[in-house]
Amino acid sequence: MDWDDDDAPPDLIETGATAEAEVDEKLVKVPITIVTGYLGAGKTTLLNYILTARHGKKIAVIMNEFGDSLDIEKSLTVNKDGEAVEEWMEVGNGCICCSVKDTGVNAIESLMAKKGNFDYILLETTGLADPGNLAPLFWVDEGLASTIYLDGIVTLVDAKNILRSLDDPSGKVEGHDDSDHGDEGPVMTTAHVQISHADVIVINKTDLVTDTELETVKERIGSINGLAKIHVTKQSAVPELEGVLLDLHAYDQAEELDRAGKGHSHLDKTISTLSIPLPVLTEGQLEAVDAWLRSVLWDNVLPSDEETDQSLFEIHRLKGRLVLSDGNEKMIQGVRELFEIFDKPNPGAEASLAPGKDAGKMVIIGRHLDKYDFERSLLEAVRKSP
Numbered sequence: 001m002d003w004d005d006d007d008a009p010p011d012l013i014e015t016g017a018t019a020e021a022e023v024d025e026k027l028v029k030v031p032i033t034i035v036t037g038y039l040g041a042g043k044t045t046l047l048n049y050i051l052t053a054r055h056g057k058k059i060a061v062i063m064n065e066f067g068d069s070l071d072i073e074k075s076l077t078v079n080k081d082g083e084a085v086e087e088w089m090e091v092g093n094g095c096i097c098c099s100v101k102d103t104g105v106n107a108i109e110s111l112m113a114k115k116g117n118f119d120y121i122l123l124e125t126t127g128l129a130d131p132g133n134l135a136p137l138f139w140v141d142e143g144l145a146s147t148i149y150l151d152g153i154v155t156l157v158d159a160k161n162i163l164r165s166l167d168d169p170s171g172k173v174e175g176h177d178d179s180d181h182g183d184e185g186p187v188m189t190t191a192h193v194q195i196s197h198a199d200v201i202v203i204n205k206t207d208l209v210t211d212t213e214l215e216t217v218k219e220r221i222g223s224i225n226g227l228a229k230i231h232v233t234k235q236s237a238v239p240e241l242e243g244v245l246l247d248l249h250a251y252d253q254a255e256e257l258d259r260a261g262k263g264h265s266h267l268d269k270t271i272s273t274l275s276i277p278l279p280v281l282t283e284g285q286l287e288a289v290d291a292w293l294r295s296v297l298w299d300n301v302l303p304s305d306e307e308t309d310q311s312l313f314e315i316h317r318l319k320g321r322l323v324l325s326d327g328n329e330k331m332i333q334g335v336r337e338l339f340e341i342f343d344k345p346n347p348g349a350e351a352s353l354a355p356g357k358d359a360g361k362m363v364i365i366g367r368h369l370d371k372y373d374f375e376r377s378l379l380e381a382v383r384k385s386p
């Protein structure tokens, strides 16, 4: 599809997509990247950087002006001849809100039906958005044959202010109040949830901090989210885009599992990353892991020998690798209560492990994880199964 300069729709960054690309446009799935971060962290600077670096690609930038719901009226960045202008447009499909999970996808699909496929979709959230509410909108079941897929969540943090934001009670996320349960706990701020759900964290504005301050920021962020790739930037200029910010495939593989060390760190009192090594599993034990996940993620119940505890923990992100006794491997991906266990892509890509050795791993990012013995519960569930 060719766009006249004069007719170019306001949502497209029209930088000269090729005819060849358009032949495949019905077959190709378009990645959507959620870009989140506090006010002034450098999101717009990052988006402009991507648009410039991806000259020649058709990129839709959607501004989520209203926090956790996407409204039909969106401010969209247009780029013509390197000049960015901002306009308002109507997607025209009603309000996209979290209660209607597939509407966000439908609206973008109908937009693409009208305008032709994009190469990338970048969804910039407001400074206050909880990406955990948005990700499930776009993490669509394969069976639904959507033309878009959630590629990953990128969180920008301002190196100078992030520690203050993490400790600022006024940044508390609404709707996660434990006071009903008599457990106030340390405050969970929007900065926490933006970091805990991230697949990539860009620590920006590093020109405003010393090396020592930067190290402290990195350690704190790494203790909250031990899975995310961390990049350190000035003016949001990441070293490259491929696999760094774009084309992450963060929800269809789990290669970064080994980044998370064993056990968990306590640098941040609110959110931590917990890593549990798993043995080689039989088919029955695989089912036990599935049942354990359903209990933990759907019912908030951590099964254990002594008790079944309705718990206060809150899981934001979960990834895993399961090695089976027949030599196959499975991956686990989870965000909030949603999870999926699926065959490892590219089987045989990694050397197989010696039998009996800890072979698999589950990494959990969430709140109040240190109050419960997740490892014992999971390993017991596995051991009890044939």
Ligand SMILES: Nc1nc2c(ncn2[C@@H]2O[C@H](COP(=O)(O)OP(=O)(O)OP(=O)(O)O)[C@@H](O)[C@H]2O)c(=O)[nH]1
Pocket: 037, 038, 039, 040, 041, 042, 043, 044, 045, 046, 126, 127, 156, 204, 205, 206, 207, 208, 233, 234, 235, 236
């Ligand atoms: N010193 C410094 N300033 C930066 C850097 N990156 C961006 N800025 C500036 O910080 C300000 C905020 O950057 P934006 O990219 O607009 O941040 P944002 O996250 O989009 O902010 P909102 O749109 O307000 O949520 C702008 O004036 C940028 O020029 C950096 O690395 N160092």
